[in-house]
Amino acid sequence: xxxxxxxxxxxxxxxxxxxxxxxxxxxxxxxxxxxxxxxxxxxxxxxxxxxxxxxxxxxxxxxxxxxxxxxxxxxxxxxxxxxx
Amino acid sequence: xxxxxxxxxxxxxxxxxxxxxxxxxxxxxxxxxxxxxxxxxxxxxxxxxxxxxxxxxxxxxxxxxxxxxxxxxxxxxxxxxxxxxxxxxxxxxxxxxxxxxxxxxxxxxxxxxxxxxxxxxxxxxxxxxxxxxxxxxxxxxxxxxxxxxxxxxxxxxxxxxxxxxxxxxxxxxxxxxxxxxxxxxxxxxxxxxxxxxxxxxxxxxxxxxxxxxxxxxxxxxxxxxxxxxxxxxxxxxxxxxx
Numbered sequence: 001x002x003x004x005x006x007x008x009x010x011x012x013x014x015x016x017x018x019x020x021x022x023x024x025x026x027x028x029x030x031x032x033x034x035x036x037x038x039x040x041x042x043x044x045x046x047x048x049x050x051x052x053x054x055x056x057x058x059x060x061x062x063x064x065x066x067x068x069x070x071x072x073x074x075x076x077x078x079x080x081x082x083x084x
Numbered sequence: 085x086x087x088x089x090x091x092x093x094x095x096x097x098x099x100x101x102x103x104x105x106x107x108x109x110x111x112x113x114x115x116x117x118x119x120x121x122x123x124x125x126x127x128x129x130x131x132x133x134x135x136x137x138x139x140x141x142x143x144x145x146x147x148x149x150x151x152x153x154x155x156x157x158x159x160x161x162x163x164x165x166x167x168x169x170x171x172x173x174x175x176x177x178x179x180x181x182x183x184x185x186x187x188x189x190x191x192x193x194x195x196x197x198x199x200x201x202x203x204x205x206x207x208x209x210x211x212x213x214x215x216x217x218x219x220x221x222x223x224x225x226x227x228x229x230x231x232x233x234x235x236x237x238x239x240x241x242x243x244x245x246x247x248x249x250x251x252x253x254x255x256x257x258x259x260x261x262x263x264x265x266x267x268x269x270x271x272x273x274x275x276x277x278x279x280x281x282x283x284x285x286x287x288x289x290x291x292x293x294x295x296x297x298x299x300x301x302x303x304x305x306x307x308x309x310x311x312x313x314x315x316x317x318x319x320x321x322x323x324x325x326x
Contacts, residue, residue: 061310068268
């Protein structure tokens with residue numbers, strides 16, 4: 001079996017795409033912390049549930065961005081293949 | 085395979101297909117399915133607005149169902165803009181409500197089988213660039229050159245502008261991060277739905293509806309809200325203190 005340079009680059013791109021989505025760990029932890037604090041805030045002040053909920057969701061959606069950068073890098077490596 | 089995920093070109097896995105090819109300054113450009121989807125979203129919004137306009141010309145004292153829905157939508161959007169822009173809401177109210185409706189309907193268009201136009205980087209980059217232009221036009225109009233200079237050197241005193249390149253980079257990062265956030269959220273939903281339908285075939289019968297509720301409705305609505313919220317926050321910041 002012959003492995004050309006292009007095959008090697010494609011294989012390494014796939015490994016790199018897998019490594020890139022490890023970036024999802026960070027937003028996972030961050031969103032978990034935000035949700036935990038949101039839950040404790042609702043526990044302390046159940047009247048303000050609506051406002052706490054919308055603030056929490058806004059913060060989580062912004063925190064998600066770094067994970068999505070990882071996803072974009074992985075998709076670029078898989079489908080656009082800039083290195084081949 | 086070409087750069088199909090990011091650019092609006094043809095021949096890719098993610099369902100953007102080129103329809104008409106034409107040349108601009110020797111560069112090959114494609115009219116793609118994204119353009120068609122944007123046109124459909126745009127036409128449906130225009131038709132809805134025309135019907136709403138007709139209806140509100142004969143508005144009644146006691147609103148019927150359709151008029152009630154219209155008043156609900158308008159007061160909801162006005163409330164969002166008013167809540168975060170305060171006294172500047174009058175200037176940007178129309179614009180924010182317009183992009184809110186456009187992004188929301190684009191994100192929800194995945195429900196009827198279209199490929200959401202916001203899952204194309206061209207669309208979101210254009211929206212974010214408009215925000216970028218708004219921010220800087222407002223900044224130039226409402227702040228003096230001295231204030232902008234002090235702001236650009238901000239953590240250090242104004243006679244020592246070594247921090248300025250970093251502040252400029254963070255200015256440029258605003259449209260990139262806003263557009264990538266919206267794009268990647270909608271695209272991840274589209275790709276996961278595509279995988280579910282493509283791999284499972286006839287086993288994907290009723291239960292993907294739950295995934296649609298999360299990826300299209302929940303995520304789409306949240307990202308619409310986030311995009312408009314960030315636009316309003318950035319524009320509000322660029323008005324300065326006075």
